[in-house]
Amino acid sequence: MTTPYDPDNVFAKILRGEIPAHRVYEDADTLAFMDVMPQAEGHTLVIPKAPSRGLLDAEPASLAAVMATVQRVARAVKTAFEADGLTIFQYNEPAGGQTVFHLHVHILPRHAGVALTGHTGRMADPDRLAEHAARIRTALADG
Numbered sequence: 001m002t003t004p005y006d007p008d009n010v011f012a013k014i015l016r017g018e019i020p021a022h023r024v025y026e027d028a029d030t031l032a033f034m035d036v037m038p039q040a041e042g043h044t045l046v047i048p049k050a051p052s053r054g055l056l057d058a059e060p061a062s063l064a065a066v067m068a069t070v071q072r073v074a075r076a077v078k079t080a081f082e083a084d085g086l087t088i089f090q091y092n093e094p095a096g097g098q099t100v101f102h103l104h105v106h107i108l109p110r111h112a113g114v115a116l117t118g119h120t121g122r123m124a125d126p127d128r129l130a131e132h133a134a135r136i137r138t139a140l141a142d143g
Helices: 010-015 060-080 126-142
Strands: 023-026 030-034 044-048 085-089 105-110
Touching: 010 030, 010 044, 023 060, 023 126, 030 060, 030 126, 044 060, 060 085, 060 105, 060 126
Parallel strands: none
Antiparallel strands: 023 030, 030 044, 044 105, 085 105
């Protein structure tokens, strides 16, 4: 049996403004912000505003909105970080690697020959995250 959605998960708190985040894009259905424990410079997350634990319980319209935002933000991330490519991933349930139980998609800019760092549990420098968010917002605006 799947565990129900927890409205007190960290991403729900970010959506409600209870926890700060370095936001890069927002529309009526989605929010994109910097991962505080990035695996690459520019590591960005996209979440739906509608509550869903993961891919399997999300409404199709919510999934469509998330993927449209992933594409838009991924283009900006690739430009902002002059990346050679991108890695996009999404985890479901603990066995699948999910640790925050609100649907989210990771966008990581990639450079040839540069490995991703692991999740160390250490938070990135907030000033650095703010600078990365600004670069992505600029790329979005230049569109």
